[in-house]
Amino acid sequence: MRIFVLFVLALSFFGCSTKVPCNCKCPKCPKDESKVFVYNEPEITVYKEPQQLSKAQVYYKKQVSYVRKKAAPYWGEKAQVADKFNYVKYAKDFKARTIINFQNGVIRVETTDTANPLRTLKEVIASTLLNTQNPETVDLFSSRHTIHVGEPFLFNRVKDHDGEPIRWVWRANRYAQHLIDTGLKKDAIKTSTGVKKRYYVTFKMKQDNYSNSSELNYASIVKKQAKRFGLEPALIFALIETESHFNQFATSAIPAYGLMQVVPHSAGRDAWEFLTQRPGQPTRNYLFDARNNIEMGSAYVHILFNRYLSDVKNPENRELCVIAAYNTGSGNVLRSFHKNKDIAVSKINRLSPDALYKHLRQKLPYKETRDYIKKVTSAKKHYL
Incomplete structure (x- = not known):
């Protein structure tokens, strides 16, 4: 608006x-x-008081700047942040992130972690599938871990390889491993600290309309x-x-x-x-x-x-x-x-x-x- x-x-x-x-x-x-x-x-x-608009915008810009500064070593100077149509959540000290594009229904989970990329990727995929609708547990402007309490945000929007909605940890972990086993991709990206190898998977929200x-x-x-x-x-x-x-x-x-x-x-x-x-x-x-x-x-x-x-x-x-x-x-x-x-x-x-x-x-x-x-x-x- x-x-x-x-x-x-x-x-x-x-x-x-x-x-x-x-x-x-x-x-x-x-x-x-x-x-x-x-x-x-x-x-x-x-705005009845023009300076309030400025304060709100300044605060937002500070949050965006903070995320991009922290993410730059792993994702480049203009790392993507959340906006109207894209849910972007960083994790693992900004070494991993989830991007959900609500316009085309595509979810991308990726990491540039070099220590144990596949384990990191699996954990972040599972966490994404279990993230809740409660805004108190989701901070889009940090890499803080999301607490999984209540119905998942993506429940009924994403189904696993058996066609079942994902509510429980075991099912989320199993589907995360399935995505890695069947759809893992790798490439390289330029960051503020050099070129890094990226591991990622993409999957879709329910597409039957x-x-x-x-x-x-x-x-x-x-x-x-x-x-x-x-x-x-x-x-x-x-x-x-x-x-x-x-x-x-x-x-x-x-x-x-x-x-x-x-x-x-x-x-x-x-x-x-x-x-x-x-x-x-x-x-x-x-x-x-x-x-x-x-x-x-x-x-x-x-x-x-x-x-x-x-x-x-x-x-x-x-x-x-x-x-x-x-x-x-x-x-x-x-x-x-x-x-x-x-x-x-x-x-x-x-x-x-x-x-x-x-x-x-x-x-x-x-x-x-x-x-x-x-x-x-x-x-x-x-x-x-």
Whole structure:
């Protein structure tokens, strides 16, 4: 979710107090009837304090720099780190790592350990298969060992050579050995300390319709939150696919976290205050929890529908605006029509859904958002 990365982008098209009116019937929605729209006053969906954005970004960059510095002797100066679509976890003092590409469903486990590479590889494969969904046990910015308590993160996404899901240590170890025996590969990579030999295996997550198998992992949560907030489950699934491709530990430099890429200080703050009726914002680990993340992301979509874009009358038009706003903020969406909010809404209300879609694809200020609306609307069709 890319919501006003720079402070200049944080100056919204229309501002509002923290008591923004909501037209829905949810008992937790503010009931203030006043509407305050002042050009260039920040919305509450953006950073109220610009320096907080900088601190969050600086902290993220420090973590990335730390990982790359530690990994450089084994993987090169620009060692891969976790992002939106790739789960990257280092292990064994950075001499081994797992990379899970959620876009193509491919898992790669590799090591440059020279002492006992095959043993290291087997241990890291087994550990990867048993890593849990609990964010408190997973640190993507260190090589700390992951504690295996609870259902594995990849349970039902990966099956062993007997076609069985992997939950227990013995099965994980057996499949790890099978992967080494049947698929071990070797090559050489250039690192900051010279050329090193790399040992690796690759294997796939379940491919009998990968998106559907990933969808099933979160179906009950999505349906619960969709019903709670009056949303289509297909829309939530489409946002998750576009934002993270079902990577529970997705992270980005904004920074945004989790399945729906919630930015703590912006959408996260809006959703937190809406749900709890008190000031605050979610933490990274809170957002790495799938249930929390889908609740926060769905609440924010609800806010977009029923607060910031509630004056858009046609339901199809409002959904198109909400999709774009989830990426860039409602202010940027409205400003693509006119600098005056009321005039912008009036123009939207005169358009057909097809004409509005064409406008958003051509006139939104950022290419990322212009592409985003196409991705989400296309993805939604797969979940209907």
